[in-house]
Amino acid sequence: MNATIDELILLAGGTFLIVWGIGKINERRKLLKSGLKVDGVVFKLEERLSSGTDRMLLYYPVIRYVTLDKNWITEEYAVGSNPSAYKEGDVVKIIYDPADYKHFIIDNFLSKVLGWVLALIGVVILAGVLITIY
Numbered sequence: 001m002n003a004t005i006d007e008l009i010l011l012a013g014g015t016f017l018i019v020w021g022i023g024k025i026n027e028r029r030k031l032l033k034s035g036l037k038v039d040g041v042v043f044k045l046e047e048r049l050s051s052g053t054d055r056m057l058l059y060y061p062v063i064r065y066v067t068l069d070k071n072w073i074t075e076e077y078a079v080g081s082n083p084s085a086y087k088e089g090d091v092v093k094i095i096y097d098p099a100d101y102k103h104f105i106i107d108n109f110l111s112k113v114l115g116w117v118l119a120l121i122g123v124v125i126l127a128g129v130l131i132t133i134y
Helices: 005-034 109-133
Strands: 036-049 057-066 072-076 091-097 100-106
Touching: 005 091, 005 100, 005 109, 057 091, 057 100, 072 100, 100 109
Parallel strands: none
Antiparallel strands: 036 057, 036 091, 057 072, 091 100
């Protein structure tokens, strides 16, 4: 076994994706178990360039919602997309952490599959590299 730098980078990247995916899966499970569900509104869309060499414009929804104890929260969602998955004024289902009102997920298809997709991509990358090395 003699791994090249490229293979080592791919191994690290695949491992990172697996760990990130598992983190997203656990975050969703925790919020489903102990979080509170409310409706939110897409208050505005923030535009930012992605990091990396292929910088593309991503749209991050800023969500406004009222907690069950009547606190208004306005917070940018951590997941951006292009094209935007939302437009201003859209109503979205969110699940927030009652211990940290600003920690929330939008309860949609993407939040259900994101962790699994990241982990699966990581496994495929790792498998491909390991097959190549051995």
